[in-house]
Amino acid sequence: MANKKHISTPLTDTVVADLKIGDEVLITGVIYTARDAAHKKLVDLIDKGEKLPFDPKGQIVYFAGPSPTKPGQVVGSIGPTTSYRMNAYSPRMIEVGLKGMIGKGEMGPEVVAKMKEKKAVYFAAVGGAAALIAKSVTGNELIAYEELGAEAIRKLTVKEFPAIVALDCHGGNIFKEGVDKYEKK
Amino acid sequence: MRQISTKVIIDAVRKMSIDASYDLGQDVVTAIKNAKQVEQSPVARGILDQVLENAKIAHDEMAPMCQDTGFAVLFVELGQQVEIIDGDFYEALHEGVRRGYKDGYLRKSIVSDPLERKNTGDNTPAVIHTDIVPGDKLKIIIAPKGGGSENMSEVKMMKPSDGIQGVKDFVIDRVRRSGGNPCPPIIVGVAIGGTFEKCAYLAKKALLREIGNRHPNKFYADLEIELLDKINKLGIGPQGLGGTTTALDVHVEVFPCHIASLPAAVNVQCHAARHKEIVL
Numbered sequence: 467m468a469n470k471k472h473i474s475t476p477l478t479d480t481v482v483a484d485l486k487i488g489d490e491v492l493i494t495g496v497i498y499t500a501r502d503a504a505h506k507k508l509v510d511l512i513d514k515g516e517k518l519p520f521d522p523k524g525q526i527v528y529f530a531g532p533s534p535t536k537p538g539q540v541v542g543s544i545g546p547t548t549s550y551r552m553n554a555y556s557p558r559m560i561e562v563g564l565k566g567m568i569g570k571g572e573m574g575p576e577v578v579a580k581m582k583e584k585k586a587v588y589f590a591a592v593g594g595a596a597a598l599i600a601k602s603v604t605g606n607e608l609i610a611y612e613e614l615g616a617e618a619i620r621k622l623t624v625k626e627f628p629a630i631v632a633l634d635c636h637g638g639n640i641f642k643e644g645v646d647k648y649e650k651k
Numbered sequence: 652m653r654q655i656s657t658k659v660i661i662d663a664v665r666k667m668s669i670d671a672s673y674d675l676g677q678d679v680v681t682a683i684k685n686a687k688q689v690e691q692s693p694v695a696r697g698i699l700d701q702v703l704e705n706a707k708i709a710h711d712e713m714a715p716m717c718q719d720t721g722f723a724v725l726f727v728e729l730g731q732q733v734e735i736i737d738g739d740f741y742e743a744l745h746e747g748v749r750r751g752y753k754d755g756y757l758r759k760s761i762v763s764d765p766l767e768r769k770n771t772g773d774n775t776p777a778v779i780h781t782d783i784v785p786g787d788k789l790k791i792i793i794a795p796k797g798g799g800s801e802n803m804s805e806v807k808m809m810k811p812s813d814g815i816q817g818v819k820d821f822v823i824d825r826v827r828r829s830g831g832n833p834c835p836p837i838i839v840g841v842a843i844g845g846t847f848e849k850c851a852y853l854a855k856k857a858l859l860r861e862i863g864n865r866h867p868n869k870f871y872a873d874l875e876i877e878l879l880d881k882i883n884k885l886g887i888g889p890q891g892l893g894g895t896t897t898a899l900d901v902h903v904e905v906f907p908c909h910i911a912s913l914p915a916a917v918n919v920q921c922h923a924a925r926h927k928e929i930v931l
Contacts, residue, residue: 488694490694490697531718531719531760532718533715533720533757534757534758535756536756539714542714542718543716543718544718545717545718547798547799548798548799548802548832550832570832570834570890570891571799571831571832571890571891572831572832572891590831590890592698592701592702592705592890593717593799593831593834593921594705594834594921595704595705596709596714596716596717597708597715597716598701598704598708600714601708614770615759616718616759616760628701630892632892640892640893641830641831641891641892643893644692644891644892644893645885645887645888646886646893647886648691648692648888648893648894648895649884649885649886651884
């Protein structure tokens, strides 16, 4: 069984270039949640040249909308949402310095191209392991778009958040490789 | 006539909404454990481990197993001898969902208009399918449906000449194109026949069956087994990261159809296959 790589945020080009598909990572530091509605607002701000609610340079965005926080919890259940819906937005975020995305399922060629160009990485978290993933969250602060409810932007402090490198900055694609390896014709 | 009060209905639906999100069915847990035994990819086995551990945490700590606590889909069998008292029947079902999603700290994932997209704030309305049946009981099944798997579902209106091969190709291709998006390992609901909307409805109804439960007609039971085998040969694996466990089961429902049509539908279900039922 491969050893897990401990990585911390913010990510640097060197760290990103060192990550290869299939690497199992434990992420410690700050990550920001944003999904469909928040990304649309963020890209609108980028288009207008306005400041974003957080500085994206070196950061990781987690495509997630948690269930409500119960009393005594840091955050509700918080697994990943399906990433392809952010295909239109992620290249723009990478352009302004975002270095990582966490989600589930594959992302499109437009995202992969930008990841190669700017050195960014895409991690897969386990969809539906939402209660388990919540255990790695030690801090939860709503920083923008409260009116979006579950789709608000949250600044999460995480300790050893489990993920797998699914698309790397060298064009590696675990989804294609996985099917190639296990498909039986 | 036997009277059933909306107060009882609201309470029952409230409880079921919460239980469904915290408590994964034993048939699903067993199927995942069995799949892990034969899964060839080590990364995939690790993912199945996370899913099993998650189900335990969700149950023990009373937390949603998935943050997408879904669109509340209700299947109702209303006995024709039942009289509903103390209010509007459908309003009671919506109110039960409203209270359950509030009290259970479940996510509010419904927008009131598909283009304007303003959240309704209480996870209503529910989608309700009602059948009137003989007798004096009221059976309610809740099957909360997440967006990820639902987005990978499809109806296809084929020609009769497309035949069984057309159906098989459609189902397998739909799963292949879905990849990791619907959170494999999935359960695949298939319907063949009916009208356009009846077909889609039956594909969702197919998902209510327990894993391992085969169609009573041997022809369709064999089709279910063949589709499951071919889907698992796609190599998509848990979360689409590669492996031999792509689907836990396939269920086929069949209905009469028009001489000019061969409709088929696929409703994909993720591994958080949540159902609870009550008979009042």
